[in-house]
Amino acid sequence: MARVQSAAMRDGLLQRFLRYVRVDTQSDETSKTFPSTRGQLVLLEMLKQELNELGAADVQMTKHGYVIASIPANTRKTRVPTVAFLAHVDTAPDCSGKNVKPIVHRKYNRRVIKFPDKPGLTLDPATSPELRTAVGKDIVTASGTTLLGSDDKSGVAVVMTLVERLLRETKRKHGLIRVCFTPDEEIGRGVSKLDLRMLGADVAYTLDGGAPGEICWETFSGDSAEVTIDGITTHTMEARAKGMVNAAYLAGKLLVALPRERCAPETTEERDGFIHPMSVEGRTERTTVKFILRDFELKGLAAKRDILRGLCRGLQATEPRARVRCKIRKQYRNMAYWLRKDMRPVELAREAFAAVGLKPYDHVIRGGTDGSRLTELGLPTPNLFCGEHNAHGPLEWVAVQDMESAVTACIYLAELWGRKG
Ligand SMILES: [Zn+2]
Numbered sequence: 280m281a282r283v284q285s286a287a288m289r290d291g292l293l294q295r296f297l298r299y300v301r302v303d304t305q306s307d308e309t310s311k312t313f314p315s316t317r318g319q320l321v322l323l324e325m326l327k328q329e330l331n332e333l334g335a336a337d338v339q340m341t342k343h344g345y346v347i348a349s350i351p352a353n354t355r356k357t358r359v360p361t362v363a364f365l366a367h368v369d370t371a372p373d374c375s376g377k378n379v380k381p382i383v384h385r386k387y388n389r390r391v392i393k394f395p396d397k398p399g400l401t402l403d404p405a406t407s408p409e410l411r412t413a414v415g416k417d418i419v420t421a422s423g424t425t426l427l428g429s430d431d432k433s434g435v436a437v438v439m440t441l442v443e444r445l446l447r448e449t450k451r452k453h454g455l456i457r458v459c460f461t462p463d464e465e466i467g468r469g470v471s472k473l474d475l476r477m478l479g480a481d482v483a484y485t486l487d488g489g490a491p492g493e494i495c496w497e498t499f500s501g502d503s504a505e506v507t508i509d510g511i512t513t514h515t516m517e518a519r520a521k522g523m524v525n526a527a528y529l530a531g532k533l534l535v536a537l538p539r540e541r542c543a544p545e546t547t548e549e550r551d552g553f554i555h556p557m558s559v560e561g562r563t564e565r566t567t568v569k570f571i572l573r574d575f576e577l578k579g580l581a582a583k584r585d586i587l588r589g590l591c592r593g594l595q596a597t598e599p600r601a602r603v604r605c606k607i608r609k610q611y612r613n614m615a616y617w618l619r620k621d622m623r624p625v626e627l628a629r630e631a632f633a634a635v636g637l638k639p640y641d642h643v644i645r646g647g648t649d650g651s652r653l654t655e656l657g658l659p660t661p662n663l664f665c666g667e668h669n670a671h672g673p674l675e676w677v678a679v680q681d682m683e684s685a686v687t688a689c690i691y692l693a694e695l696w697g698r699k700g
Pocket residue numbers: 367430431464487
């Protein structure tokens with residue numbers, strides 16, 4: 280049975296969440312600073328202060344803005360693994376996060392939700408069927424013109440409430456717990472400046488997932504590629520005589536040659552990977568095409584690199600006067616490669632979820648998480664649910680009771696780890 284929480288407790292979590300979503304923390308991939316935007320530091324400062332007020336130990340903000348704190352161990356066992364819980368403070372660049380006006384819809388009853396700031400926009404169980412799981416719950420949405428920022432302020436509110444509860448409920452025995460709030464996850468830089476020795480955890484969880492019970496421990500592996508095509512520019516009136524080579528045309532040829540029917544995000548699903556041209560920029564003289572390459576298996580990813588390199592070589596051969604370069608960079612790797620060697624972090628999460636009345640289920644992510652990188656670096660980090668739905672757009676919503684379930688599940692998870700050692 281799920282444990283029943285008092286209204287005051289739920290409101291504590293809700294008030295926290297409403298406070299966080301009002302801060303504009305949109306990240307910016309064109310920024311050269313870290314964190315990429317000022318707004319994220321505003322929220323990170325707030326979180327640091329809140330951790331101090333709650334009585335967390337070792338509260339600190341690193342020079343890059345990561346906010347880290349401890350809940351000291353209260354078990355007599357001496358070799359209990361240190362568990363970290365992480366959530367990211369930034370919101371996606373895809374949709375405005377400025378002046379978010381959260382609206383609480385108490386006791387949801389299958390109705391179609393309308394938005395005061397955008398007449399015509401509706402959140403409808405017909406097109407968002409997950410709403411049916413929220414009947415009777417309290418739902419939060421934005422007002423129509425912005426995202427809500429539940430991705431990942433739900434996770435932030437869950438982790439902060441976890442701190443409050445573990446510090447108060449001293450009868451719950453656990454080892455050292457570390458919490459960490461990170462910036463810039465949405466632009467793929469979330470853990471690039473995080474010092475893992477400073478974090479000092481043996482296992483970690485990101486709270487950045489969907490419906491109650493969800494556990495993600497498999498992600499894509501990802502590479503990025505940049506193809507630069509140098510042509511020859513002349514005045515158009517003497518282009519034929521002077522031998523113009525139009526790089527823009529060549530970029531078009533490259534795009535047409537891609538195996539789009541079986542290898543694009545819009546033509547694949549489930550476990551199939553893809554090659555996706557993200558942007559094309561240029562002119563006659565030089566055109567640059569940026570790609571992302573994705574696959575669950577390293578072999579599949581290597582095959583996609585070969586396809587792209589092969590197409591570039593072919594293009595070069597058909598037009599020797601041009602110069603075609605293809606630069607491929609590693610981004611992140613499927614966390615399952617490491618987790619399969621030791622499934623305890625996943626198994627204990629499943630056990631904790633079941634113990635608090637949730638049905639654990641695996642969700643394979645067609646993307647990466649901060650945990651993909653952390654796991655590769657040696658810190659196993661599956662991702663757990665915190666109630667996010669319709670992320671990155673104005674129809675985003677979260678149920679307060681789902682966030683509360685995540686808190687309850689994480690408390691139990693901390694206790695389960697506390698029995699090890
Ligand atoms: Zn997220």
